[in-house]
Amino acid sequence: MQTQLLKEFETIYNKKAEHIYFSPGRVNLIGEHIDYNGGLVMPCAITFGTYLIVATNNEHKFRFRSLNFSENLDISIQTSYIKSGETWFNYPLGIINNFIKDGHQIQGLDMLFYGDIPISSGLSSSASIEVVTSYALNHQNKCGYNKLDLVKLSKNVENNFIGVNCGIMDQFAVAFGEKNKALMLNCNTLEYKAVEFEMGDYVLAIINTNKPRKLAGSKYNERVIECNTALYSLQKELSIQHLCDIDTGVFIKYQSLIDNAIVKNRAKHVVEENDRVKLAAMALSNNNLKEFGNLMYASHASLRDLYEVSGIELDTIVEYCKTDDNVLGARMTGAGFGGCAIALVKHVAFDEFSDKVSTYYKNIIGYAPTVYQSLIGNGVSELGI
Ligand code: GLA
Numbered sequence: 001m002q003t004q005l006l007k008e009f010e011t012i013y014n015k016k017a018e019h020i021y022f023s024p025g026r027v028n029l030i031g032e033h034i035d036y037n038g039g040l041v042m043p044c045a046i047t048f049g050t051y052l053i054v055a056t057n058n059e060h061k062f063r064f065r066s067l068n069f070s071e072n073l074d075i076s077i078q079t080s081y082i083k084s085g086e087t088w089f090n091y092p093l094g095i096i097n098n099f100i101k102d103g104h105q106i107q108g109l110d111m112l113f114y115g116d117i118p119i120s121s122g123l124s125s126s127a128s129i130e131v132v133t134s135y136a137l138n139h140q141n142k143c144g145y146n147k148l149d150l151v152k153l154s155k156n157v158e159n160n161f162i163g164v165n166c167g168i169m170d171q172f173a174v175a176f177g178e179k180n181k182a183l184m185l186n187c188n189t190l191e192y193k194a195v196e197f198e199m200g201d202y203v204l205a206i207i208n209t210n211k212p213r214k215l216a217g218s219k220y221n222e223r224v225i226e227c228n229t230a231l232y233s234l235q236k237e238l239s240i241q242h243l244c245d246i247d248t249g250v251f252i253k254y255q256s257l258i259d260n261a262i263v264k265n266r267a268k269h270v271v272e273e274n275d276r277v278k279l280a281a282m283a284l285s286n287n288n289l290k291e292f293g294n295l296m297y298a299s300h301a302s303l304r305d306l307y308e309v310s311g312i313e314l315d316t317i318v319e320y321c322k323t324d325d326n327v328l329g330a331r332m333t334g335a336g337f338g339g340c341a342i343a344l345v346k347h348v349a350f351d352e353f354s355d356k357v358s359t360y361y362k363n364i365i366g367y368a369p370t371v372y373q374s375l376i377g378n379g380v381s382e383l384g385i
Contacts, residue, residue, distance in 0.1 A: 001051075002383055005067075009053045009112045012065055017053045017112075019140070023132035023380040024049035025123035026173035027206060027333045027342050029182055029197070030292075030299050031277040033307055035167025037227050037270045038188035038242025040277040043169055044197060045177020046206075047377040050115040050128040052136050057108040062096060064089040067114040077108060083161055088113075091126055092133040094161030098153050099134075104143045111136075118370070120213045122332075122339025123206070126162070127170035130154035135175075135380045147380075148190065151175045164217045165224045166335075177379035184281055188242060195284065197376060202289060202328060205345045207357060208370040209313035211338035220335050223266065223309065230267035233258040243267055244274040269306035273299060293329025293344050297322065300331035300341075309336030313365055317341040320360040326353055342374070 002020055009017040024045040031041035057063070064073040069088045075081070081097040083090050092111065099106055111133075117125040134150040137143065145153065154171040158164050168187055176183060181194040231243055234257055240246060246254075251271040258264040276295050283291035300318050304310040314332040321330035321343050330343035345353045354371040362368045 002385075005051055005053050005112070005114055006385065008067060008114075009055070012112060013055065013063075013110045015055055015110075017385065018055045019053070019136065020383045020385055021052045021054075021132050021136045021139070021380070022049055022383050023052075023128045023135065023174050024177055024377050025117040025125060025128050026170055026177065027123065027204070027340070027374060028169065028173075029333075029342070030273075030280045030295060030331070031169075032273060032299060032303055032331075032333070032336075033223060033309065034244055034270050034273050034277075035169035035185075035187040036165065036224055037167075037231075037244045037274075039244035039270065039274040040281075041169045041185050041187060042182050042277060042280065043173035043177075043185070044182045044376045045173055045379050046123065047375045048115075048117045048123065049174070049377075050113060050117065050125065050132045051383075052132045053112040053114075054136055054140065055110050056140065057110050059108050061108045062093075063110045064092060065112045067112070068119070077106065083163075088129075090162060091129045091157070094157035095130055095133040095137065095154065097161060098157055099137050099141075099143065102143075102153075104141060106137060106141050109137075109140065118208055120339070121208050122213070122334030122336070124170040124174060124334065126158065127154065127174050130157055131171055131174045131380050135382075139382060147175050162217075163221075165221050173379075175379050177377060179378050180376050182284075182376070188244070195281075197284070198287060199344065200287075200289060201347055202344045203347045203350060204374040204376070205343045205350065205353065206333075206372045206374045207317050207341045207343065208372070209317065209338050209340065209365075210367060210369055211311070211313045213338040219309070219337055223307065226263050226266045227270060229260070230258050230263050230270075233263075234267070243270045246271060248272055248275050265306040265308075269302045272302060289328055289344065293327075296329030296331040296342075296344070303332055303336060307336075311336070311338060313338060313361075313369075314341050316361055316364050317343075317357060317369065320357050324353060324356065
């Protein structure tokens with residue numbers, strides 16, 4: 001793969017590449033829509049991701065090319081940039097903008113991007129491209145940021161340049177991911193532990209609904225607002241900073257402070273999901289994969305019924321999984337509104353599972369999903385050239 005990409009770079013720019021960087025995508029095992037509520041999440045980096053191949057230039061220009069998209073951009077070094085329509089290069093452009101805003105002198109750079117994360121699949125292709133760009137710029141220009149600074153800068157770009165009010169989970173996972181490990185991340189304190197994800201006879205399947213995601217960003221922002229509304233209501237009597245500062249017991253006691261039934265449901269999901277992550281961590285440390293699987297199913301039901309970010313495509317996959325004895329648990333992963341589900345599937349039965357879930361889904365939805373066996377990989381890094 002790397003050799004091929006270096007050749008492509010040479011053909012496009014008519015010069016040799018100087019560095020190649022890689023940042024993965026991610027799946028989240030459990031703890032959905034709670035990172036922006038100060039909750040606990042359990043993501044892992046996957047082996048699909050974004051490659052960035054670069055060489056400096058002396059023409060004070062940034063050049064953006066991608067092997068996935070036809071739009072290109074050549075732009076002079078300026079004091080600031082603004083978002084340009086809905087194109088892919090807004091992500092790296094936003095990153096450069098933030099480096100410059102922070103007072104860094106950035107050298108002209110010829111860039112070639114290539115991603116093998118299915119687009120719009122909810123596996124964090126946007127965090128992946130943000131983090132690979134910030135990692136590369138930091139390295140090329142010796143800006144002195146540490147990895148956590150790059151995570152925060154990338155999240156800031158997503159929030160303020162792209163306009164999606166996401167939490168920190170995705171950028172954190174693609175930067176700090178470790179092979180075969182899940183990250184237990186506290187999104188309030190940003191403390192984390194990388195723990196071995198022991199799956200025994202099971203493997204992690206990713207099932208892409210292949211549903212085009214429309215308006216996902218605006219529906220996502222709507223959920224963030226609903227959570228803030230719930231928080232303000234609870235703050236009338238509770239001195240808390242985030243919804244995840246309380247557990248289910250306290251929520252039951254104070255839930256009547258929230259008038260709106262929909263907003264109450266959103267908050268109920270958040271508080272219960274945070275408690276589920278604690279139980280999931282315990283199940284993992286006791287090697288109780290069955291219990292972990294049950295918590296995955298419960299998480300999905302809550303995202304479907306209380307948080308309303310699932311949909312017939314994701315629900316159909318999870319419904320199938322419940323009927324298959326070779327599956328321990330399944331749920332949607334990431335923001336939802338389409339995208340991917342994950343499932344814990346018996347290794348020896350993986351191919352059979354893949355066929356059966358595909359047939360079941362196609363019969364109901366009308367087109368096939370794509371099923372992958374997921375490997376848990378490392379976070380962002382420079383690859384040897
Ligand atoms: C998206 C966001 C994350 C997180 C998830 C839902 O992936 O980027 O910050 O909120 O949705 O858990």
